[in-house]
Amino acid sequence: MAKNRAVKRTRSAPAGEHSVGGQTEPAEDSEAAESVRWLNEEELHAWMALAGMMSTLPAAMDRQLQRDAGLTHFEYQVFVGLSRAPERTLRMSELADFTAGQLPRLSQVAARMERRGWLTRRPDPTDGRYTLVGLTDAGMAKLEASAPGHVSAVRRLVFDSLSPAQVRQMAQIARRIVQAAGSAELH
Numbered sequence: 001m002a003k004n005r006a007v008k009r010t011r012s013a014p015a016g017e018h019s020v021g022g023q024t025e026p027a028e029d030s031e032a033a034e035s036v037r038w039l040n041e042e043e044l045h046a047w048m049a050l051a052g053m054m055s056t057l058p059a060a061m062d063r064q065l066q067r068d069a070g071l072t073h074f075e076y077q078v079f080v081g082l083s084r085a086p087e088r089t090l091r092m093s094e095l096a097d098f099t100a101g102q103l104p105r106l107s108q109v110a111a112r113m114e115r116r117g118w119l120t121r122r123p124d125p126t127d128g129r130y131t132l133v134g135l136t137d138a139g140m141a142k143l144e145a146s147a148p149g150h151v152s153a154v155r156r157l158v159f160d161s162l163s164p165a166q167v168r169q170m171a172q173i174a175r176r177i178v179q180a181a182g183s184a185e186l187h
Helices: 030-035 041-069 073-084 092-099 103-115 137-159 164-185
Strands: 017-020 023-026 089-091 119-123 131-135
Touching: 041 073, 041 137, 073 089, 073 092, 073 103, 073 131, 073 137, 089 092, 092 103, 092 131, 103 119, 131 137
Parallel strands: none
Antiparallel strands: 017 023, 089 131, 119 131
């Protein structure tokens, strides 16, 4: 069974320690460690590739948007979420869900974008406990000016090296991972 673990006890590691990615670390709880379903080699390589992508792709998107549009990727996501909403308006909590951002961060970003004239915030007239965020014409113009460079970067960094079948698989895989991560937060 130990041969199926991505994290294995090694001959070079003293008793009570294990190797993680070639690094020797103390085992925290032998019983807990024994009950873990360790990653096999194929899963470990897939996980390392995914972890690398999760680090490098957002950074590349941020660099492109900062350089070409003076925006962060998070700000761009705010623009996209609002542009797709009816009347280009969402409750702040719905926008936070769309951007996968926390409300305090979104509030800070929204305030900065509001000062630039790209969006407005106002109490929801149907329920004053909520804040509505609306995309202004100036905000829509900023999104439209920023989109071509961003889409070109996404195409170059993601889609140009994939077949149509791989694109479909990637979408399916991403949806499953997002769904699993969302349900994991409930536990």
